[in-house]
Amino acid sequence: MAAHLLTIFIAAILTHNVALTYLLGMCPFVSLSRTTKTAFGMSMAVIFVITLTAVINWPVYHKLLVPNNSQLIYYIVFIIVIAASVQLVEMIMERFFPPLQAAFGIFLPLITVNCTVLAVSVFMVLREYSYLATVVFAFGSAVGWMVAIMIVAAINEKLALIGNVPQGLRGTAIIMIISGIIALAFLGFGGMVDVK
């Protein structure tokens, strides 16, 4: 059991990285990987929200939708849960942790459209994970996203210091190329663990 969970965790970070293998969460990935500071802020918010929504969505799907034969509408239910929990987290942060709100607050509304969040919940249904496996998978995926964006942001920051990137390649295009090289490197992890 523990070995199975560890496999899921390692796979989610290295061999089946959400950003570099499944190409998810690319819009914030491209727009926020200019500096490590914003990349880190977004990553923290992503880890928190992905884990939280997976923890909520699993019981909602298995205890509420399946017994009522309502799996058809699970996209709508998941997206509402995600939007509502982001809103809730924002309100709690505003009320009780103002310094945290000042640091991460701007990233929260953006998370609703980070496709990684919805994808983790949809994968959890498609792969029929147990509750514990879902939590580990969600946390691992979010950490994997963070690893990817931090590497790319760090390279991008150093590249900005040199500053001789061709004009048309600046911004989105160079981030794509860097991500491609990192994704190529991550292919090297392939076959390390075996998951379906």
Add this chain to the structure above:
Amino acid sequence: MSAKTFLDAQDRKILKNGYTREHPIFVVGLGICSALAVSNKVENAIAMSAGVTFVLLATALIISSLRSLIPQRARIITYMITIASFVIIVQKFLDAFTPAISKALGAYVALIITNCILMGRAEAFYVTRGVRHSVMDALGNGIGYSTTLIAIAAVREVLGFGTLLGFKVTPAGWENLVVMTLAPGAFFLLGTAIWISRTISERSGGEEGE
């Protein structure tokens, strides 16, 4: 042409902006996830483009006609529920008529919901503008997204699998570039495509959209 008499100058301008000055992928930088993820084969790209364009049109129609009724604070959730409902229709349609493509696309059909083109256009355009212009904008963005996705898929399928829409097109002895079918190939190709499009738009004096 009947289209010219039917559409006035502004309609045509909005339509054209969708695939030129406000191109969702190249200029605005939206919808990149699916542009990368489902562009490994042309048939997947066509199914995805059709799905996204359908949801865009439906969302434009609903949001712009209800725009005076949508409360300011609840607008994001309204967009999401509208988009998610139409995505379910797309998913069920693909399941029923093209099960193989539906299986290949997997979770990515559901992810049309979080495709930022939909949210972005709803927030930036449909909630403030009339039905007619919104539908034109949806059509323009749909064309911009679809042509790019299908073009990238065509290059990746020919180089990676040696086929186009399943038919062999490469000469005998051609060695498939497997990397093109995987994630890195998608990154390199889209990166290069954006580079080329930006360079061309700078040369022609077009303004840079950030």
